[in-house]
Amino acid sequence: MNRDLHEFTLRLGDDALVAAQRLAEWTTRAPEMEEDVALANIALDQLGAARLLLTYAGELEGAGRDEDALAFLRDDREFRNCLLVELPNGDFAVTMAKLLFLAAYQLPVYTALAGRADERLAAIAAKTRKESAYHLDHAALWVRRLGDGTEESHRRMQAAVDEIWPYIHELFAADELTARLDAAGLAAAPATLRPQWLETVEAVLAEATLKRPTDGWGPSGGRDGLHTEHLSYLLAEMQVLHRAHPGARW
Numbered sequence: 001m002n003r004d005l006h007e008f009t010l011r012l013g014d015d016a017l018v019a020a021q022r023l024a025e026w027t028t029r030a031p032e033m034e035e036d037v038a039l040a041n042i043a044l045d046q047l048g049a050a051r052l053l054l055t056y057a058g059e060l061e062g063a064g065r066d067e068d069a070l071a072f073l074r075d076d077r078e079f080r081n082c083l084l085v086e087l088p089n090g091d092f093a094v095t096m097a098k099l100l101f102l103a104a105y106q107l108p109v110y111t112a113l114a115g116r117a118d119e120r121l122a123a124i125a126a127k128t129r130k131e132s133a134y135h136l137d138h139a140a141l142w143v144r145r146l147g148d149g150t151e152e153s154h155r156r157m158q159a160a161v162d163e164i165w166p167y168i169h170e171l172f173a174a175d176e177l178t179a180r181l182d183a184a185g186l187a188a189a190p191a192t193l194r195p196q197w198l199e200t201v202e203a204v205l206a207e208a209t210l211k212r213p214t215d216g217w218g219p220s221g222g223r224d225g226l227h228t229e230h231l232s233y234l235l236a237e238m239q240v241l242h243r244a245h246p247g248a249r250w
Contacts, residue, residue, distance in 0.1 A: 006060035013053030014081035020046035045131040072242035093160035101134035112188035147208025169218030
């Protein structure tokens, strides 16, 4: 069971790590100074969660790899993040759609984990769910503001929702690993979290006067290490300093 828990914790940690890297790309580029600070803080929240999760994943693995080794010394095929978080930022509307969908997913995931049997993972989840609630509120505020704003902001926000929607299906896909963890009382089956996610997201879209896209085929593969080309470029930038100076300490 430790092997399953390692893989699951790695998924959560990689989601947070890649999301942090993408959000950090907005530093000095956000539409206003206050938002520049807000996105940087959300990125730091995700990075903090990634550190806790990857540290625990390394301990469960038992191969001597710490958070830095897992973050900086793995290739893209070894990452287990969902495809959603590795997608390019796009314009500000795309970033807010991604953040809304991700936070609406992370909040019920962490809430469910906070009451599960693994004490270490439950403690991490209890801390990070509070941050996820803020991330969700922040993203929802912007989605409503843009969706129910000008004709141009509405057009861009709807286009962003339509573009990102197919990638949410991977978040709730069932597999043998999550089924085993659910049966053991260690994690909730992903499909059980989808109704809460839909309720949250559909309410925001309605208030933003946006149409919910129809469900259809959705890309997947991230949980198995099959990623878009975007992750390779992201990792090249994120890992370059550590790989150029292996073992360096500040």
